[in-house]
Amino acid sequence: MNQNRPHVVILGGGFAGLAAAKSLKAAPVKITLVDRQNHHLFQPLLYQVATAGLAAPDIAQPLRHIFSRQANLTTIMDEAVRLDLPRNQVELARGRMLEYDYLIIGLGVRTGYFGNDQWKPYTLGLKSLDEATYLKRRILQTFERAETVRDTAKWSKLLSFVIVGGGPTGVETAGALAELSKRIMAHDFRRINPALTHIHLVEAGPRLLPMFSESQSEYVRAQLTRMGVTVHLSAPVSEVGDAYVVAGDLRIESENIVWAAGVEGHPLVRNIPGIELNRAGRVLVQDDLSLSAYPNTFVAGDLAFVQREGASPVPCVAPAATQMGRHAGLQIIRKIAEKETKAFSYFDKGSMATIGRSSAVTAAAGIRTRGFLAWLMWLVIHLLFLMGFRNKIGVFITWVWSYLTWNRGARIITGLNYESADAASDSVLSAAQSITDQ
Amino acid sequence: MNQNRPHVVILGGGFAGLAAAKSLKAAPVKITLVDRQNHHLFQPLLYQVATAGLAAPDIAQPLRHIFSRQANLTTIMDEAVRLDLPRNQVELARGRMLEYDYLIIGLGVRTGYFGNDQWKPYTLGLKSLDEATYLKRRILQTFERAETVRDTAKWSKLLSFVIVGGGPTGVETAGALAELSKRIMAHDFRRINPALTHIHLVEAGPRLLPMFSESQSEYVRAQLTRMGVTVHLSAPVSEVGDAYVVAGDLRIESENIVWAAGVEGHPLVRNIPGIELNRAGRVLVQDDLSLSAYPNTFVAGDLAFVQREGASPVPCVAPAATQMGRHAGLQIIRKIAEKETKAFSYFDKGSMATIGRSSAVTAAAGIRTRGFLAWLMWLVIHLLFLMGFRNKIGVFITWVWSYLTWNRGARIITGLNYESADAASDSVLSAAQSITDQ
Numbered sequence: 001m002n003q004n005r006p007h008v009v010i011l012g013g014g015f016a017g018l019a020a021a022k023s024l025k026a027a028p029v030k031i032t033l034v035d036r037q038n039h040h041l042f043q044p045l046l047y048q049v050a051t052a053g054l055a056a057p058d059i060a061q062p063l064r065h066i067f068s069r070q071a072n073l074t075t076i077m078d079e080a081v082r083l084d085l086p087r088n089q090v091e092l093a094r095g096r097m098l099e100y101d102y103l104i105i106g107l108g109v110r111t112g113y114f115g116n117d118q119w120k121p122y123t124l125g126l127k128s129l130d131e132a133t134y135l136k137r138r139i140l141q142t143f144e145r146a147e148t149v150r151d152t153a154k155w156s157k158l159l160s161f162v163i164v165g166g167g168p169t170g171v172e173t174a175g176a177l178a179e180l181s182k183r184i185m186a187h188d189f190r191r192i193n194p195a196l197t198h199i200h201l202v203e204a205g206p207r208l209l210p211m212f213s214e215s216q217s218e219y220v221r222a223q224l225t226r227m228g229v230t231v232h233l234s235a236p237v238s239e240v241g242d243a244y245v246v247a248g249d250l251r252i253e254s255e256n257i258v259w260a261a262g263v264e265g266h267p268l269v270r271n272i273p274g275i276e277l278n279r280a281g282r283v284l285v286q287d288d289l290s291l292s293a294y295p296n297t298f299v300a301g302d303l304a305f306v307q308r309e310g311a312s313p314v315p316c317v318a319p320a321a322t323q324m325g326r327h328a329g330l331q332i333i334r335k336i337a338e339k340e341t342k343a344f345s346y347f348d349k350g351s352m353a354t355i356g357r358s359s360a361v362t363a364a365a366g367i368r369t370r371g372f373l374a375w376l377m378w379l380v381i382h383l384l385f386l387m388g389f390r391n392k393i394g395v396f397i398t399w400v401w402s403y404l405t406w407n408r409g410a411r412i413i414t415g416l417n418y419e420s421a422d423a424a425s426d427s428v429l430s431a432a433q434s435i436t437d438q
Numbered sequence: 439m440n441q442n443r444p445h446v447v448i449l450g451g452g453f454a455g456l457a458a459a460k461s462l463k464a465a466p467v468k469i470t471l472v473d474r475q476n477h478h479l480f481q482p483l484l485y486q487v488a489t490a491g492l493a494a495p496d497i498a499q500p501l502r503h504i505f506s507r508q509a510n511l512t513t514i515m516d517e518a519v520r521l522d523l524p525r526n527q528v529e530l531a532r533g534r535m536l537e538y539d540y541l542i543i544g545l546g547v548r549t550g551y552f553g554n555d556q557w558k559p560y561t562l563g564l565k566s567l568d569e570a571t572y573l574k575r576r577i578l579q580t581f582e583r584a585e586t587v588r589d590t591a592k593w594s595k596l597l598s599f600v601i602v603g604g605g606p607t608g609v610e611t612a613g614a615l616a617e618l619s620k621r622i623m624a625h626d627f628r629r630i631n632p633a634l635t636h637i638h639l640v641e642a643g644p645r646l647l648p649m650f651s652e653s654q655s656e657y658v659r660a661q662l663t664r665m666g667v668t669v670h671l672s673a674p675v676s677e678v679g680d681a682y683v684v685a686g687d688l689r690i691e692s693e694n695i696v697w698a699a700g701v702e703g704h705p706l707v708r709n710i711p712g713i714e715l716n717r718a719g720r721v722l723v724q725d726d727l728s729l730s731a732y733p734n735t736f737v738a739g740d741l742a743f744v745q746r747e748g749a750s751p752v753p754c755v756a757p758a759a760t761q762m763g764r765h766a767g768l769q770i771i772r773k774i775a776e777k778e779t780k781a782f783s784y785f786d787k788g789s790m791a792t793i794g795r796s797s798a799v800t801a802a803a804g805i806r807t808r809g810f811l812a813w814l815m816w817l818v819i820h821l822l823f824l825m826g827f828r829n830k831i832g833v834f835i836t837w838v839w840s841y842l843t844w845n846r847g848a849r850i851i852t853g854l855n856y857e858s859a860d861a862a863s864d865s866v867l868s869a870a871q872s873i874t875d876q
Contacts, residue, residue, distance in 0.1 A: 038582060187506050390839050390843075412476070
């Protein structure tokens, strides 16, 4: 390869980073893709891993494999720990310094607490594969513990789950958890009755899924209630502590508090001169997705905060991240060709959310559907966009199987030595270090 | 259920425990099955999880689900920590005390070091799902590390793997690792050439797989050599240290030393009056599999050491464990009916081991096969015995897919916070405790 080609560094192998890398496939550049994981994760199905519907490898694909035929790209499994934008450098956790001509930051967002980071130790996040696997283990262990508790009065506290946040993640998790506990697990336990499980879905605003119409939100609420989920609306969380949460006037005791209420930008972009952040730590970008102070640096995906005239900001969804990533890549091609960059324009493909078996809502191009048809659309679209033919087949068979048998194949508890998922994410860096130091 | 029925406690949900429980399905007893995991594990395919061929849930099945329709059985996810045989009691880690009329111990064996426990920290075991997952992560991370190392002289040490033990586990792991590194990974890396990987298989005895004929052993050795594995015979390990192993006259530097050389009995049965152990800590049983001092207690599976007249002891394989478990269950039925117990007799169904793609050896009823036909037999028999229709389909598709594409679907690194798999197994008890204490 020509060593004089411009070097493009892409941070993050999510939807944005992937699309950016692919858009540069035929470009006269060399690309380095950096991710601390070795895989791309299909985030929209993460809640199914957490509720034992799918196995982790079903929704992940090794980055090296995705790009094995893209000759101008090298993958590095490492974590960016410092950005030096004036010098065009990125420092990696294992000590290496990458020099770039163009930089695309697609590091995404993490579970966020609106400034209440003290709640973090008491809650379970759902943004990474490790968090999802940990949540699954907690859920399954909860039932195992309840089975061995002889004091039946304790069951009600033990078998109580709180999901904070009435967006798609919260709704989908609540629905899947209700099916898991009230239908599937109910058959397998002798002493406890998992149908006694209390699942609370807590939302600060007046309705669930605000991106849908009011009647769709109401449909979702009614469906969840029918499935046994207690939905609390207009109940902003004011306090989270050890095994309890205060939401509105309500205090709910629970050892399993799932936090699906907020996200914040990746910490790497904090306190960097020339990077302007909004309140949630997401990066304010130019209309071509570049930074005003550093025109060779682009931000794409959930981490980019893109204001639109006369419309809400571009949402944090996979199609938006893909469009931004591709746009950033194409602007780099234009810059190399010494052309003017173009403004990013978001094409809204619509929204969809599943509530459970045979039940979902969709809204696209003014057409709203719900119920079985919406659910089928949800299945088909998620299978189409899931990466890898092997994964598509595997997930398809698993779904057909689960539908026919009411069973879940992935109810296996592993890695009992996890103390907390937070520790997992925090210690990645030190683990990577200790590997290098060995 | 009639509370006056005799209480049978089964420790361990492996092949022996499962068969024992099933044999008592129609018996007038109540059964408590105790396992520290929530699943039955199909051990014979564990090496495929370690080499990224299969996902963990593919080869595991929740115990509760297996027995959801057996009304006389209750499953408890907990760990037995103390046996009080004179009082007919088992103490569990979470504090509960189980009283039994009959006890079946099917706790199996663990990775063992022939009294050299100081080698343990430097080796990777392959007896539990957590060990297999950890080994997979180590293998995949090794390649990721090598890709970022600029000093190519370091590659040879970094990409060196040692597998100690030339039995089925060692042979199958060496073959799968050779395929993974030399064929599959070779396509996906840019800088390193995974074909430079050195895989050493070290065996103390004069040939691999001593349960097969000499010509079959030689066939296996030749196949492995052709696949790029360096086979060292008559090379007993005399020392294992930090990133090296001394075997025979040879000193091999490697940070990945897989220990498939020995097992030892579960520690729970140690130092208990009335339980006699052999040198490897396996229990010497009466010919009906009961203990001479405690006729109401049976030991089944790998943990039982069953001497046979004019033949080698019953081997540690799944069919033997299943036969023993069933036998123990049936003897309890006889005892309840006040009949004499019968001696266990092992029916040898034959042996098989796979070396890699299209290559295996089998020996059954005097008929020996090798090559493609043997490999097909291996595939069919493992699919037949794998539990759960969903798992059978999933594994079948994965195998067909891998065969056609040379790809492996499960190359996903998760749980980067694992420090060691040993810590994993050691801390199960304290994890279970802290859960209860919460």
